[in-house]
Amino acid sequence: MTEQAGGARAEWLRGLNPTAKLAAVLLLGAAAMAFPSPVLGACLIVVLFVVAASSGMLAPFAKLMVGFGIPVTIMLLFIQGCYSPANVTFIADLGFARLGLEGVMSALQTVVTLLVFLGGFYLMNETTYTGELVADLTSRGLPPKAGYLVLASLNVVPQMRRRMATIQEAQVSRGLDMEGSLVSRLRATIPLLGPVIMSSLTDAEERSMTLETHGFHLNEVRHTSYVVVHHARADRPIVVIAVALFVVSLAIRIAALAGLIAI
Amino acid sequence: MSEAALRVEDFSFRYRDTKRYAVRHLSFEVPQGGFLCVVGPNGSGKSTLCNALVGLIPHHFTGKLHGTVSVFGSDVSKKTIADLSTDIGFVFQNPFNQLSYTANTVAEELAYGLCNRGVPRDEMVVRVEAIAHTLRLDGLLERNPLELSGGQVQRVALGSTLILNPKILVLDECTTQLDPLGSEEIFDIVRALNEDGMTVVMVDHDMERVARCADTVLALRDGNQVALGTPREVFGMAGLEEQGVDIPDFVRVTRALSASGLADGDIELTEGPTIERVREAMGR
Amino acid sequence: MSEKLTFGDKLKAQFSTKSLVLIPIAVGINLIGGTLCSMLKLPLFLDTVGTLVVACLSGPWVAALTGLLTNVFLGIVANPVNFPYAIVSVLVGLTAGYLARAGLFNKLWGVIVVWIAVTLVNSISAALITSFVFGGATGINGTSMITAAFVVALQDVLLSVFSSAIIENLIDKGISVLIAYAIWRKIPRRFISQYAMAGRDDAEGDVEELDDLDDSDAGL
Helix, strand or coil: CCCCCCCHHHHHHHCCCHHHHHHHHHHHHHHHHHCCCHHHHHHHHHHHHHHHHHCCCHHHHHHHHHHHHHHHHHHHHHHHHHHCCCCCCEEEECCCCEEEHHHHHHHHHHHHHHHHHHHHHHHHHHHCCHHHHHHHHHHCCCCHHHHHHHHHHHHHHHHHHHHHHHHHHHHHHCCCCCCCCHHHHHHHHHHHHHHHHHHHHHHHHHHHHHHHHCCCCCCCCCCCCCCCCCCCCCHHHHHHHHHHHHHHHHHHHHHHHCCCCCC | CCCCCEEEEEEEEEECCCCCCCEEEEEEEECCCCEEEEECCCCCCHHHHHHHHCCHHHHCCCEEEEEEEEECCEEHHHCCHHHHCCCEEEECCCHHHHCCCCCCCHHHHHHHHHHCCCCCHHHHHHHHHHHHHHCCCHHHCCCCHHHCCHHHHHHHHHHHHHCCCCCEEEEECCCCCCCHHHHHHHHHHHHHHHHCCCEEEEECCCHHHHHHHCCEEEEEECCEEEEEECHHHHHHCCCCHHHCCCCCHHHHHHHHHHHCCCCCCCCCCCHHHHHHHHHHHHHC | CCCCCCHHHHHHHHCCHHHHHHHHHHHHHHHHHHHHHHHCCCCCCCCCHHHHHHHHHHCHHHHHHHHHHHHHHHHHHCCHHHCCCHHHHHHHHHHHHHHHHCCHHHCHHHHHHHHHHHHHHHHHHHHHHHHHCCCCCCCCCHHHHHHHHHHHHHCCHHHHHHHHHHHHHHHHHHHHHHHHHHHHHHCCHHHHCCCHHHHCCHHHHHHHHHCCCCHHHHCC
């Protein structure tokens, strides 16, 4: 979503087709979820680390993955490992509760799936211009209105944030307490929301006028885009591998459920 | 060339959910290449008139409508807003509400109307560059429009309208929120466009500018048409100020001079002749 | 009520350009509330205010889409944990939208009903997702600590997740509904009438159409 780069080495990720990247992230996440063991997800996390390193983004990537991964693992291991109703095989006794293998495995499965999605989206966001993704999806048949919703949401937020910062500065200069106790912080915050929301709502009327005069709802012809969409030779192999991985994972899961193979 | 660019015939409109008519019995014509300025106090129906000229009334704002507005001979209410936008462009007050919010660069923003019409990219690039040049935006094409100044954004808004090659331009107080420098830049551009044959309808509060630019002035009050004519005719009318319609300071000065017997004859609308009159009066 | 309109027609009426433009703004309002809370370290989300306002203005399906987009946005930009909770946001939007259409946002007791309904819908659906999709928690935060405490006491994951969700939601949705209500009361009537929900009571809409009597003296 952002333009700032992880240096020149991120170029190869940047040059990939945005829809291919999105499809790959979704498919790999789904594969990690479908595969009946955390092993695949763990492997994919390693692959994502390699990709991040090859693109010069290892440090922020690792920080994100560890920062989210560790606490969620602890929490889920505790809740699922000790209290999952699926627990039958106990591997440790913690005194107040016993740690069950089934719960531990399902906790790990959840964690690796989340991390595959988190890491995948991070790498995609850092190397993809959303305008390009929407342009590409629109040329593949996404309704322009859906594209509008995505892009406008993305652009409205920073603008509203700026507007709120301005009001906040004014509040602080008027002596409103933004640091103190919970109640005083609440009292300072809630009135802040009102003006920001009201002014944003009244903007909606003029903005819809703008869209109409610019032909937003014209749909006789497929909309084109000013943004150049990247395509790379690696697009197809990446998507094919991701599809294959997902299909195989799903097949293994179904086979396992049907009792054809043991895991 | 005999056909009027804009023709308004006995037009009245009341917005849905309101009790009063916003405009009543407006009738006037703007010839091709003409420059009409609409003046009047706040709430006199100037914006309603603009909305009607570009088709937002009745297609966007619903309500009770009488009479007709036609653009190059065809009734606005029978065309779509999008169709009209290739005949008549519209720029209004708040620059930031005239952005599409789908663009990350000025170039994309300028191209927005073309994207919606399926224009191929090669053609878009040519047209974007041409329009950027007209609007003095050449150096800003790769910038994020949300990070520009109000004046710059307003030029982007004007550009994204002009890129559809309209022959009429409607400007509804489009410089009210801008600093003086930003306003002047916009007016220079509009004046140049008018000299090249663009028909202009402009709502403005700066009466000196109105007197300078307009070939016709329409004065509104409470939705009624109180005066229509050349700037000299309209601002020369007695009792216009009492109606709440502002007049240029030069008119006030020269009128006061005549009233106190210090000058002869007619009012003056612009700076040069007014100074001439004052000099004459001082010589007496 | 307008019985001749099919569900599809009604849906189309809800998604006018005006409503469509409102959606990103409402998503923005949702996200601003959330940002503000984390910035000031408030133990709240306040990320449904935009959805609730849109529910009043444009109806249940536009509100549902607002909720969906908010979570998709959070999922892509912040953390994919937010994706599954999109269902929660959609349900909250639908609930608030249908209750607003029933006119509950116009009376104080109605607002309390909205508050309770939204809290319940949110807590139940969120608890189901937290339990069955994530297995009980999505990180270490105030909510998950309460959940953990409940698990130790109750020995039941789903019940514990639900209990912590309802505590949190009662406060969070209470404030959100109040803010949305205050805004709804403040929005000018002329602005409201531009949106699909203007005919909240369809009868009111009919009266407006007939209210043309001042036509004759208007020209004077």
